[in-house]
Amino acid sequence: MNGSDKEHQDDGSSFVIIRDLSMNAWFGRVGSKDALPDNKPSVWLVTDSSFTYEEALCIAAGCEEEGVPLAWDIKSGASAELSRMACLRSRLEVGVGIDSDRKGTLSLIAVTDAPYIEHDADTPARLRWLGQTAARISKGEPIAKETQE
Numbered sequence: 283m284n285g286s287d288k289e290h291q292d293d294g295s296s297f298v299i300i301r302d303l304s305m306n307a308w309f310g311r312v313g314s315k316d317a318l319p320d321n322k323p324s325v326w327l328v329t330d331s332s333f334t335y336e337e338a339l340c341i342a343a344g345c346e347e348e349g350v351p352l353a354w355d356i357k358s359g360a361s362a363e364l365s366r367m368a369c370l371r372s373r374l375e376v377g378v379g380i381d382s383d384r385k386g387t388l389s390l391i392a393v394t395d396a397p398y399i400e401h402d403a404d405t406p407a408r409l410r411w412l413g414q415t416a417a418r419i420s421k422g423e424p425i426a427k428e429t430q431e
Contacts (some may be wrong), residue, residue, distance in 0.1 A: 309342035311335075312355040317412055323404035324351035325416045326368035330382040333385050340406045341378065344413025350374070352413065362397050374420040378412055386412050392417070 297305050310316040318324055323346055327338060347351040353371075359365060361379045365387040375391035378391025386403030399415065402408055413430045418425055 293364075308346050308351045309339070310351075310353060311338070312353065318351055318353045321373070322351055322353075323373040324353045325370040325374055325413075326377045327352055327354045327413075328357050328364040328368040328371075328377065329354070329379070329380045330358060330364070332382050333380055336404075337380075337403075337409055338408035341413035344410040344415070345417040346413075348414055348421065348423075350415035350417035352417075361385040361387040361400075361403075362389070367396055373422075376416050376420040378416050379388055380412075388412065388416055388419070 294419050294427055310318040328343055329338070333356070338352075340351045342354075355368075355371075357367060359367075359379075359381065361381040361383075364379025364381060365377045366379070366389050368379055369389040371377065372391075377389050378386060379389065379397075380386045383408045384402065384404040386408070387397035387402045388399040388401070389397045399412075400420075401412060403412060407429065411426070415425050
């Protein structure tokens with residue numbers, strides 16, 4: 283790795299942050315400087331505008347654990363509608379939608395009549411599980427059992 287592949291940040295604390303930029307592209311919000319390239323295979327997350335960056339990071343952590351990038355966008359609608367939008371945008375054909383009531387759904391392009399999974403999306407553990415589940419499905423792996431935290 284050469285010097286251009288790393289970013290150095292001194293935040294004024296006793297820690298110096300060195301970030302490997304080649305590993306930075308596993309999560310990004312559409313329209314931000316961290317947005318994933320349009321052609322990058324990834325699971326898509328489409329949420330209501332009340333969904334926070336910290337909540338999105340929980341889903342991203344579940345995807346990242348499985349080695350699958352996550353792209354995030356904000357729209358309005360019910361979770362089933364949002365997850366359908368997400369799977370249609372995903373090159374992996376898997377999408378997660380979360381509405382203002384924190385109802386989460388996971389949709390697949392191949393399943394058109396209803397979301398594949400419906401799940402509460404109201405705790406960090408549940409959000410992480412949704413991300414992990416979406417990533418595992420995109421890789422053709424079995425769904426992991428949800429852990430209670």
